[in-house]
Amino acid sequence: MTKKADLTAPVLSTVFMGLGQIIVxxxxxxxxxxxxxELVVLLNTNTIIKxxxxxxxxxxxxxxxxxxxxxxxTFMMLDGLIAVVVIIIIVIVYIYNITDARKTGKLYLKxxxxxxxxxxxxxxGEKAFAYFALSPAFVxxxxxxxxxLIFAILIAFTNYSAPSHIPQNNVVDWVGFETFRDMLxxxxxxxxxxxxxxxxxxxxxxxxxxxxxxxxxxxxxLLDKKIKLAGIFRTIFILPYAVPGMISLFxxxxxxxxxxxxxxxxxxxxxIMQWLQSIGILKKDIIPWLSDxxxxxxxxxFVNLWLGFPYFMLMITGIMTSMRQDIFEAARIDGASKxxxxxxxxxxxxxxxxxxxxxxxxxxxMNNFGGVYFLTNGNPPDTVTTQSFAGTxxxxxxxxxxxxxxxxxxxKASVVAIIMFLVVAPFALYNFxxxxxxxxxxx
Amino acid sequence: xxxVMTAIRYTFIYLLLIIxxxxxxxxxxxxxxxAFNQGKSxxxxxxxxxxxxxxxxxxxxxxxxxxxxNWYKNSLIIALCNTFLTTVVVLITAYVFSRFRFRLKKxxxxxxxxxxxxxxxxxxxAIYVILNRLGLSxxxxxxxxxxxxxxxxxxxxxxxxxxxxxxxxxDEAAKVDGASNLATFFRIIxxxxxxxxxxxxxxxxxxxxxxxxxxxxxxxxxxxxxLAVGLxxxxxxxxxxxxxxxxxxxxxxxxxxVILFVINQKYLVKIMSAGAVKE
Numbered sequence: 001m002t003k004k005a006d007l008t009a010p011v012l013s014t015v016f017m018g019l020g021q022i023i024v025x026x027x028x029x030x031x032x033x034x035x036x037x038e039l040v041v042l043l044n045t046n047t048i049i050k051x052x053x054x055x056x057x058x059x060x061x062x063x064x065x066x067x068x069x070x071x072x073x074t075f076m077m078l079d080g081l082i083a084v085v086v087i088i089i090i091v092i093v094y095i096y097n098i099t100d101a102r103k104t105g106k107l108y109l110k111x112x113x114x115x116x117x118x119x120x121x122x123x124x125g126e127k128a129f130a131y132f133a134l135s136p137a138f139v140x141x142x143x144x145x146x147x148x149l150i151f152a153i154l155i156a157f158t159n160y161s162a163p164s165h166i167p168q169n170n171v172v173d174w175v176g177f178e179t180f181r182d183m184l185x186x187x188x189x190x191x192x193x194x195x196x197x198x199x200x201x202x203x204x205x206x207x208x209x210x211x212x213x214x215x216x217x218x219x220x221x222l223l224d225k226k227i228k229l230a231g232i233f234r235t236i237f238i239l240p241y242a243v244p245g246m247i248s249l250f251x252x253x254x255x256x257x258x259x260x261x262x263x264x265x266x267x268x269x270x271x272i273m274q275w276l277q278s279i280g281i282l283k284k285d286i287i288p289w290l291s292d293x294x295x296x297x298x299x300x301x302f303v304n305l306w307l308g309f310p311y312f313m314l315m316i317t318g319i320m321t322s323m324r325q326d327i328f329e330a331a332r333i334d335g336a337s338k339x340x341x342x343x344x345x346x347x348x349x350x351x352x353x354x355x356x357x358x359x360x361x362x363x364x365x366m367n368n369f370g371g372v373y374f375l376t377n378g379n380p381p382d383t384v385t386t387q388s389f390a391g392t393x394x395x396x397x398x399x400x401x402x403x404x405x406x407x408x409x410x411x412k413a414s415v416v417a418i419i420m421f422l423v424v425a426p427f428a429l430y431n432f433x434x435x436x437x438x439x440x441x442x443x
Numbered sequence: 444x445x446x447v448m449t450a451i452r453y454t455f456i457y458l459l460l461i462i463x464x465x466x467x468x469x470x471x472x473x474x475x476x477x478a479f480n481q482g483k484s485x486x487x488x489x490x491x492x493x494x495x496x497x498x499x500x501x502x503x504x505x506x507x508x509x510x511x512x513n514w515y516k517n518s519l520i521i522a523l524c525n526t527f528l529t530t531v532v533v534l535i536t537a538y539v540f541s542r543f544r545f546r547l548k549k550x551x552x553x554x555x556x557x558x559x560x561x562x563x564x565x566x567x568x569a570i571y572v573i574l575n576r577l578g579l580s581x582x583x584x585x586x587x588x589x590x591x592x593x594x595x596x597x598x599x600x601x602x603x604x605x606x607x608x609x610x611x612x613x614d615e616a617a618k619v620d621g622a623s624n625l626a627t628f629f630r631i632i633x634x635x636x637x638x639x640x641x642x643x644x645x646x647x648x649x650x651x652x653x654x655x656x657x658x659x660x661x662x663x664x665x666x667x668x669x670l671a672v673g674l675x676x677x678x679x680x681x682x683x684x685x686x687x688x689x690x691x692x693x694x695x696x697x698x699x700x701v702i703l704f705v706i707n708q709k710y711l712v713k714i715m716s717a718g719a720v721k722e
Contacts, residue, residue: 133536134536140592148569152568250693314715318713400564404567405660
């Protein structure tokens, strides 16, 4: 029976999991575990098939039934997605069961030894601790990070949207690339999309660059030993970072309020507003800080600078204080001036060291919801592409939020999400390639 | 000549620092004065940050006429649970990744690195459906689970890196002496990485206070509102009518944060430069 163990064992295990291990290799515990696994799978076949069917059809309209008993397409999609994950796991275990039988069989023919039950158990115990300890993290990641990402991509290929395709009143159907085509064909959407995407990149770029150099300037100025009271200044400059961002953004929205905001009121008191009116720059005695498309964009970047510079100031202070001082010493001895030291030593070194954080901040700003939404709400509205629901200062993420929560056009929101995903991915991958563990190959 | 130039330069820098300090302080001072201002509207405020007839009526109104205390309580519960769950799960996960060898370790770590880069907002529609399916919509636990899951990838990397710096020989010696996995973790790893663990706990505590999109999506009922959502609804579109009340509410959240940050600024500087490329 065991003469051709490397052949009979895997074949038997292919027929039914664990058979090869039990009959040929006499590894009873391992074999029974595999056997039970297949048994459990077989007992649940119906559920799995039903879930996969649901994923394909997404339910049938049953208008004669009460709403609560109709097919719920989104739930069916979710169940189907989970079933696909389960099937992948089953296939992996099944293949493992065959290759394990083959390997053990070969080893037996070569050496005449088979791992004893005790050895197997102790090996299991060691590994089981690791897997057991990791399971909460993996289950949570699967349900709340990975599956949502896949789900969001899938929704883009359905007609899941208000008013006529919202479960449980109605069912959702697969529509292929129709949503993508719609968004390209409808002028309102394609133009709104192009405008929003462009502004998102501009906003992320200026948002990051201004904060980076603003923070760098202050860090360097306050590290200068001749500046007195640097500690007090630094504490003041940390405040925008300490106060929760949403609150600062609302305060700024109030300061920049056209009618009652203290900034416009101060300009009126000082007579500057009247002067601007008299030379014809302003029509009314209001500077439209947040209601003029161009000025609103400038203000968004300015307020973002107000909120964001402390982060880079603190970071660059930290890097500068831990930088090796002997290079500067050498440069001084060689007669380099302060500006030369900055240009040829400090700046290149800072740029090199902060590159990953700079890129990270760029992708953070692309997805910075509050920085736009709490200050302008995406307003002022765009007069040409009102149908796209994107205001002039909306970025992709606030637009997606509006499409989802206010308009309930989930499929269109998902298309935007996919595009965001594609825009962020290159930066993410670049950063990934830059990480030390990736370069050293150690992980 | 050179001396004059230097003097001019420093005068210029001081001038700039003073102007910038004013720009940083004015908005905050204006909000603080709003909190103590008599009258509800923005129009009733002075331009200079000095309250008119200083009063605490905004705070009283906040506590009696709005659900502010309930929002505060909700946010506090969520923040505490998030801190606990995130710290425990991340500690265990990072420990296993740092100290054990097992199949799929490398691919798992790689996928953590990639997952960490996508904001959870991309999958928010799906998260809503999933929580509905699990019966966790409009439930604190739903929100806490989503926060914790989102915190796992990045923080696991951060903590694993720290655990790796503790020599393996120490815990191997402990194991030879008969200490279990758990005992080595609590007696050797944890005491040596306490500052980092504290940092993780603080960031996961501060995270939920001002997060907006997820609680807005998940917690639909009035009694479950968090501070961020409550304050948003108080001020959004009605900034002129409700300003002083909003300022009072904002002050009560900001003060603890400001104290925390100002006291720990030296520590912050260190932590933040940790992400830079080393020389």
